[in-house]
Amino acid sequence: xxxxxxxxxxxxxxxxxxxxxxxxxxxxxxxxxxxxxxxxxxxxxxxxxxxxxxxxxxxxxxxxxxxxxxxxxxxxxxxxxxxxxxxxxxxxxxxxxxxxxxxxxxxxxxxxxxxxxx
Numbered sequence: 001x002x003x004x005x006x007x008x009x010x011x012x013x014x015x016x017x018x019x020x021x022x023x024x025x026x027x028x029x030x031x032x033x034x035x036x037x038x039x040x041x042x043x044x045x046x047x048x049x050x051x052x053x054x055x056x057x058x059x060x061x062x063x064x065x066x067x068x069x070x071x072x073x074x075x076x077x078x079x080x081x082x083x084x085x086x087x088x089x090x091x092x093x094x095x096x097x098x099x100x101x102x103x104x105x106x107x108x109x110x111x112x113x114x115x116x117x118x
Contacts, residue, residue, distance in 0.1 A: 003072045003073050003075075003076040004060055004063055004072050004075050004076050004079070005060065005097045006059060006060050007057055007058070007059050007060070008057060008058050008059075008063070008097055008098055008099065009056060009057050009091075009097070009098030009099075010049060010052055010053050010055070010056055010057055010058060010098060010099060010101055011053075011056070011091055011098060011099065011100045011101065012053050012100075012101065013089070013100035013101055013102050013103075014030070014050075014053075014101060014102060014103040015103055015105070018030060018105075022047075023050070023051060025054070026053065026054030027050075027051045027052075027053070027054050028050065028051075029046070029047045029050035029051065030050075030103060030104045030105070032104045032105075032107075033046050033047055033104050036104060036107055038081060038082075038085070039078065039081060041067055041070055041074060041075075041077075041078040041081075042078045042081040042082050044066060044067060044078075045063075045066055045067060045075070045078045045079065045082065046082055046087060046088075046101075046104075048062075048063075048066035048067075049066075049082075049088070049099075049101055050101060053101055057098075063075055079099075083099070085107075086102060086106060087101070087102050087104065087106070088100070088101060088102070089102060
């Protein structure tokens with residue numbers, strides 16, 4: 001049984017590209033992701049998803065390529081970890097599952113992850 005969908009739509013919700021962004025053009029991520037208290041798989045997945053935002057979607061094969069040594073269940077768990085910390089927000093569009101990808105600055109602004117706020 002598959003635990004990750006064939007295609008996931010991605011929607012930009014990070015705001016303006018910061019000066020210290022890693023990547024080129026539309027394909028960038030915030031290097032602060034490496035400093036957050038997330039699992040290594042969630043950090044790598046977040047950076048990988050950001051690199052696909054310009055395509056507006058990612059397929060299962062590419063998800064598996066980002067986290068090569070992880071099972072589908074572990075990839076799904078990393079997605080859920082990012083959702084739990086509101087770096088990804090579920091947003092279905094045209095009957096395809098999708099996520100809004102949010103900036104890691106939500107952590108910097110609050111000093112804690114959203115789910116840790118009282």
